[in-house]
Amino acid sequence: MGNRGTSNCLLNFGEQEGATGWLIGKPGQGLRQMFTMMNEARISVGMGAAALAYRGYRQSLRYAQERTQGRAQGDKIGPPVAIIEHVDVRRMLLQQKVYAEGALALCLYCANLVDQSDDEAEALLALLTPVAKSWPSEFGLIANDLAIQVHGGYGYTRDFDVEQLWRDNRLNPIHEGTTGIQAIDLLGRKLLLSDGKAIELLRARITQTSERAQAAGRYKKFAWELLSFWKNVADTLDGLKAQAPNTFDDATLFLRAFGHGVIAWLWLDQAMVAAELAETPFHMGIDHACRYFFENDLPQARSWLSVVAQHSTLVRKMPIEAFA
């Protein structure tokens, strides 16, 4: 499909006269060493995906302000209005905003953990790395899809950048470990096979934000919903432990739900900060985005989580020959 604006090369070592390799670390630890580089690459992929999503949002926002089509609701004779006047278009813009800026918030949160680099930050970063890699990649791509949709037929052409943004972003759920591999990493190494300290740290931070929201009397309902969502995550994990060997069947669905839980927390946190500041369009945007995520997106995550918790064996038991 073409990944543009990136320098790529393939190195073939030793085609002519052989090549010399140097051992880094102890023998048998190669994969471990490689992951030092890989983890950084994974967070960078998430950041790239967030940037592409954000660019698509800004471009489709500008287009929606300029493009005229259709009349204002209830108006039969007036001139055509800018498409941003149509609520359905504004919904597509807001959905992009919550995905793009939510993804950016997650990546910046992880960057901050890299800077802190104490034991607590390292544990949290390890837990959040598969999320920071996959959530922006998956939902940034949906944002870019919506950016095309806002452009209508023009979005499908190469005359506008949004086509390229989608094409470039389509790589991100694939390289540096596909979403499916990130899901196994999160559910396996980072949760079920770990000592559980990292998830406790994360839940403590989420609880802190929720309690702050409750104490301030603002976003009380969302704070309660967030806590109840994370209680569901913990219960689902307990249930999954008993499901071996089927534990990983719905890992991707679990990762998606887990990611939504993290993003919901970051939106609430941002909205709490914005609420303390002057009421500018920028801060109003944060407030609306937070509300939209809790009203529109978190309920979807709850339904994904309930599918995981049901431990359905439908897919597992479908005979491979039935994929006819």
Ligand SMILES: Cc1cc2nc3c(=O)[nH]c(=O)nc-3n(C[C@H](O)[C@H](O)[C@H](O)COP(=O)(O)OP(=O)(O)OC[C@H]3O[C@@H](n4cnc5c(N)ncnc54)[C@H](O)[C@@H]3O)c2cc1C
């Ligand atoms: C544009 C582009 C640039 C790239 N650049 C580089 C680069 O610079 N360096 C480099 O080393 N690589 C690069 N890659 C390769 C990239 O990292 C791989 O394509 C990627 O890791 C997926 O591996 P694969 O293609 O072998 O897919 P596969 O491993 O065959 O995966 C196919 C599907 O099966 C699923 N799957 C595989 N194994 C499992 C499992 N155990 N459980 C559940 N599901 C599973 C995957 O999630 C995926 O959906 C690049 C790829 C592309 C497209």
